[in-house]
Amino acid sequence: MSEDKLTPRAENYSEWYNQLVQRAELADYAPVRGCMVVRPYGWALWENIQQALDGRFKATGHVNASFPLFIPMSFLEKEKEHVEGFSPELAVVTIGGGQTLEEPLVVRPTSETIIGHMYSKWIKSYRDLPVLINQWANVVRWEMRTRLFLRTLEFFWQEGHTAHATAQEAEEETRRILDLYTDFAVNEAAVPVVPGLKSKTEKFAGALHSYSIEAMMGDTKALQSGTSHNLGQNFAKAFEIQYLDQNNQLQHCWTTSWGVSTRFVGAIIMTHGDDQGLILPPRLAPIQIVIVPIFRSDEEFSLVMPVVEQVKAALAGFRVKVDDRSEVTPGFKYHDWEMRGVPLRLEIGPKDVQNGTVMAARRDIPGKAGKTLIQQDQIAAQVSELLKTIQASLLQRATEFRDSNIHEPKDYADLQNIVQNGWAYAWWCEDAACEAKVKEDTKATTRCIPLDQEGGSGRCIVCGQPAARKVYFARAY
Amino acid sequence: MSEDKLTPRAENYSEWYNQLVQRAELADYAPVRGCMVVRPYGWALWENIQQALDGRFKATGHVNASFPLFIPMSFLEKEKEHVEGFSPELAVVTIGGGQTLEEPLVVRPTSETIIGHMYSKWIKSYRDLPVLINQWANVVRWEMRTRLFLRTLEFFWQEGHTAHATAQEAEEETRRILDLYTDFAVNEAAVPVVPGLKSKTEKFAGALHSYSIEAMMGDTKALQSGTSHNLGQNFAKAFEIQYLDQNNQLQHCWTTSWGVSTRFVGAIIMTHGDDQGLILPPRLAPIQIVIVPIFRSDEEFSLVMPVVEQVKAALAGFRVKVDDRSEVTPGFKYHDWEMRGVPLRLEIGPKDVQNGTVMAARRDIPGKAGKTLIQQDQIAAQVSELLKTIQASLLQRATEFRDSNIHEPKDYADLQNIVQNGWAYAWWCEDAACEAKVKEDTKATTRCIPLDQEGGSGRCIVCGQPAARKVYFARAY
Ligand SMILES: [Zn+2]
Numbered sequence: 001m002s003e004d005k006l007t008p009r010a011e012n013y014s015e016w017y018n019q020l021v022q023r024a025e026l027a028d029y030a031p032v033r034g035c036m037v038v039r040p041y042g043w044a045l046w047e048n049i050q051q052a053l054d055g056r057f058k059a060t061g062h063v064n065a066s067f068p069l070f071i072p073m074s075f076l077e078k079e080k081e082h083v084e085g086f087s088p089e090l091a092v093v094t095i096g097g098g099q100t101l102e103e104p105l106v107v108r109p110t111s112e113t114i115i116g117h118m119y120s121k122w123i124k125s126y127r128d129l130p131v132l133i134n135q136w137a138n139v140v141r142w143e144m145r146t147r148l149f150l151r152t153l154e155f156f157w158q159e160g161h162t163a164h165a166t167a168q169e170a171e172e173e174t175r176r177i178l179d180l181y182t183d184f185a186v187n188e189a190a191v192p193v194v195p196g197l198k199s200k201t202e203k204f205a206g207a208l209h210s211y212s213i214e215a216m217m218g219d220t221k222a223l224q225s226g227t228s229h230n231l232g233q234n235f236a237k238a239f240e241i242q243y244l245d246q247n248n249q250l251q252h253c254w255t256t257s258w259g260v261s262t263r264f265v266g267a268i269i270m271t272h273g274d275d276q277g278l279i280l281p282p283r284l285a286p287i288q289i290v291i292v293p294i295f296r297s298d299e300e301f302s303l304v305m306p307v308v309e310q311v312k313a314a315l316a317g318f319r320v321k322v323d324d325r326s327e328v329t330p331g332f333k334y335h336d337w338e339m340r341g342v343p344l345r346l347e348i349g350p351k352d353v354q355n356g357t358v359m360a361a362r363r364d365i366p367g368k369a370g371k372t373l374i375q376q377d378q379i380a381a382q383v384s385e386l387l388k389t390i391q392a393s394l395l396q397r398a399t400e401f402r403d404s405n406i407h408e409p410k411d412y413a414d415l416q417n418i419v420q421n422g423w424a425y426a427w428w429c430e431d432a433a434c435e436a437k438v439k440e441d442t443k444a445t446t447r448c449i450p451l452d453q454e455g456g457s458g459r460c461i462v463c464g465q466p467a468a469r470k471v472y473f474a475r476a477y
Numbered sequence: 478m479s480e481d482k483l484t485p486r487a488e489n490y491s492e493w494y495n496q497l498v499q500r501a502e503l504a505d506y507a508p509v510r511g512c513m514v515v516r517p518y519g520w521a522l523w524e525n526i527q528q529a530l531d532g533r534f535k536a537t538g539h540v541n542a543s544f545p546l547f548i549p550m551s552f553l554e555k556e557k558e559h560v561e562g563f564s565p566e567l568a569v570v571t572i573g574g575g576q577t578l579e580e581p582l583v584v585r586p587t588s589e590t591i592i593g594h595m596y597s598k599w600i601k602s603y604r605d606l607p608v609l610i611n612q613w614a615n616v617v618r619w620e621m622r623t624r625l626f627l628r629t630l631e632f633f634w635q636e637g638h639t640a641h642a643t644a645q646e647a648e649e650e651t652r653r654i655l656d657l658y659t660d661f662a663v664n665e666a667a668v669p670v671v672p673g674l675k676s677k678t679e680k681f682a683g684a685l686h687s688y689s690i691e692a693m694m695g696d697t698k699a700l701q702s703g704t705s706h707n708l709g710q711n712f713a714k715a716f717e718i719q720y721l722d723q724n725n726q727l728q729h730c731w732t733t734s735w736g737v738s739t740r741f742v743g744a745i746i747m748t749h750g751d752d753q754g755l756i757l758p759p760r761l762a763p764i765q766i767v768i769v770p771i772f773r774s775d776e777e778f779s780l781v782m783p784v785v786e787q788v789k790a791a792l793a794g795f796r797v798k799v800d801d802r803s804e805v806t807p808g809f810k811y812h813d814w815e816m817r818g819v820p821l822r823l824e825i826g827p828k829d830v831q832n833g834t835v836m837a838a839r840r841d842i843p844g845k846a847g848k849t850l851i852q853q854d855q856i857a858a859q860v861s862e863l864l865k866t867i868q869a870s871l872l873q874r875a876t877e878f879r880d881s882n883i884h885e886p887k888d889y890a891d892l893q894n895i896v897q898n899g900w901a902y903a904w905w906c907e908d909a910a911c912e913a914k915v916k917e918d919t920k921a922t923t924r925c926i927p928l929d930q931e932g933g934s935g936r937c938i939v940c941g942q943p944a945a946r947k948v949y950f951a952r953a954y
């Protein structure tokens with residue numbers, strides 16, 4: 001539990017984040033460097049994220065399966081760009097059952113290779129296509145600088161892997177998933193992401209091209225919150241994923257992969273959190289409503305609790321917690337549930353029993369401005385409305401914050417200035433040299449080329465050469 | 478898909494099992510020895526198992542969390558019996574990010590040690606107790622002889638880990654979970670398990686004592702299908718899991734752990750399967766009903782399909798699949814869905830369109846005896862009844878099979894005979910020497926001392942010394 005105040009965001013954003021994750025009991029450091037323990041409250045949030053995504057995957061024809069944790073080292077070497085991208089980050093099992101292994105096993109950093117191997121066994125004919133499989137799994141990447149949820153050695157994610165008969169179908173799938181991720185982020189997490197194309201420098205190792213959804217955190221840094229890769233025929237050729245087409249000709253498949261990870265928990269924290277702690281969007285909150293009974297004596301307790309139970313029963317369609325601890329004060333409880341980001345608090349005291357009322361306090365609007373007196377006999381409808389309002393209000397606030405921190409630079413000096421505290425939206429010639437110069441000068445990288453552009457053309461903000469599209473430059477997590 | 482017949486169970490049970498798992502597309506061999514790929518159909522079955530268990534865990538106050546995959550080698554060494562039990566089976570990461578690690582990391586074979594470490598950080602006071610956490614995870618044990626689902630290097634499971642203030646509460650939890658597992662096995666999977674106490678030889682490495690649920694497979698061998706361990710204060714002392722009690726005295730906690738794994742899929746296969754393939758209990762079947770339209774021409778197809786769609790819509794509350802493939806015959810489809818164990822098949826042809834009927838065929842009763850003509854306008858109610866009947870009938874059949882293969886031996890020679898093709902239920906002095914002799918002579922081990930015994934006392938079937946309880950001896954997977 002959490003009695004001390006968090007370090008304010010304005011003072012030290014990074015410290016604020018670390019304290020919040022631990023005090024809200026979302027996660028804790030593991031005894032192994034860079035690994036995390038996701039605590040029950042954090043895991044319940046992840047389970048809600050999983051459910052929201054999984055439902056969308058199934059509704060679009062995907063099925064779940066499970067592929068092995070261990071991958072033979074030789075598999076990674078089959079796709080040149082892939083192994084170059086991942087080999088510095090690998091955890092390697094060299095001993096099994098007391099014996100040194102003949103071929104070391106890599107703990108999967110991602111599963112394109114082993115899934116490619118299986119697809120080459122399973123796929124024979126055009127009738128077997130498309131294959132639309134997802135897995136929920138843990139993966140390991142040996143990162144040097146780690147932060148809970150944002151970058152950990154082991155993390156949790158879903159990775160979709162699909163195989164198609166044509167290039168067009170693979171591209172459609174890649175975009176369908178990008179849309180699905182955008183819909184999830186905006187409508188479930190109230191995180192107003194920008195979907196777009198990654199630059200060649202920033203794409204997935206082994207992909208033809210990658211898309212991502214990019215979110216702006218409370219310190220204006222960008223967080224890549226989900227990726228969808230068109231792998232072309234790169235993995236199909238490396239792993240011989242082939243099918244007989246309707247003319248009985250052997251063809252290579254076209255494949256995709258895409259993922260959202262526990263990193264997204266970090267996106268939620270840094271999009272909505274304030275100096276009092278976490279603020280969770282109602283649709284994903286493990287606890288949507290906390291009821292705090294107000295009493296100063298056993299007599300008042302006996303008076304209040306039956307009404308608390310009635311209200312709880314009336315709210316059976318919601319995720320409700322009654323905090324009936326007797327060893328701490330209501331004020332302590334308010335603070336505690338604010339830290340954990342519960343969207344709505346209901347207070348019920350002796351006066352409310354008399355008047356048939358309940359005091360509702362919104363997490364997203366502190367103090368009196370966020371309070372509403374509700375009639376007990378209208379509780380379910382009113383709470384439902386309030387939660388919808390909070391959900392919409394979080395999205396609106398985050399969108400306004402994002403839009404007010406995106407600027408179009410007039411020149412390169414202006415860009416260097418903008419990315420110190422925001423995103424720069426600028427014409428770019430798509431040359432890696434210009435991207436590298438920006439990174440060198442400002443630490444900002446290209447985040448994505450948004451799909452939804454005004455059109456036209458301009459001059460690259462860096463080199464002045466003709467440019468067909470605009471890109472976001474930003475410092476990123 | 479599966480055109481050939483399975484090797485009959487009577488001819489080669491083990492071969493039958495291996496063929497079924499692959500032809501029903503439940504799982505496949507991975508490129509790494511002893512690892513498995515759980516295919517979408519098998520994973521959907523596991524997801525239903527997970528849901529049935531997870532709902533029961535949450536209803537009894539448990540919450541989910543996630544602990545790291547990697548455990549420092551030194552942690553395992555803190556509990557002497559535990560490290561002795563698990564060290565021959567460990568997979569060890571010795572290289573991370575290209576560097577040799579100072580302390581090798583074990584890929585978790587089970588998580589008592591790392592969870593014990595975290596509990597010692599989290600638990601301070603009696604107010605923090607009980608801690609009731611479960612995790613759904615993959616674990617790795619370096620087994621030499623592996624079989625899909627039954628024994629694989631990597632497998633999937635849930636592992637519950639709880640901490641309590643008193644010995645009594647820990648024992649109650651251990652037994653509560655044993656009951657929960659029994660209820661799940663019997664009422665969801667139609668697997669009539671025997672709950673009981675494991676012998677000291679067969680208990681979990683580091684436990685005070687272990688309970689298990691034991692199921693009889695179609696070849697009369699036993700399969701341990703779930704375990705619940707009372708860990709006493711062994712891990713609490715090794716990891717200093719302590720709390721201040723109400724008198725402000727520092728006390729060690731009492732802990733438990735318990736698990737059900739993907740092994741349970743093997744239990745379902747071998748409890749219910751027949752020579753035509755898998756038979757799934759309706760409550761867990763990924764597809765409860767397959768609808769096969771019967772048509773010989775495009776005209777008949779156009780006649781039949783609207784009714785198929787109506788019937789499907791009427792069955793919206795069930796998990797239904799319409800097999801409208803045009804490239805294969807209805808006979809091929811019947812065979813295919815029989816292999817996959819779909820409990821109920823509905824056939825709809827031109828005559829059914831005329832007569833307002835649907836032909837229902839039960840998977841558990843082959844041929845005409847399993848067929849019922851249903852009126853289309855009563856389809857949902859009738860199908861619901863049929864699925865309940867199938868569920869009950871599978872349980873009854875398995876229970877009768879089990880009971881008819883359990884015998885009480887008159888003497889040791891009789892026991893030796895019985896365990897060749899069944900379970901022996903006999904008085905046992907609980908001395909490990911007698912248990913070892915039976916194993917040596919017959920390969921049968923003690924499975925469990927059932928909790929529900931008639932009482933009284935007798936003489937050990939092996940040594941003739943006084944015995945207070947009976948035990949099951951059986952060969953086991
Ligand atoms: Zn340029």
Ligand SMILES: [Zn+2]
Binds near residue numbers: 906937938939940
């Ligand atoms: Zn004896």
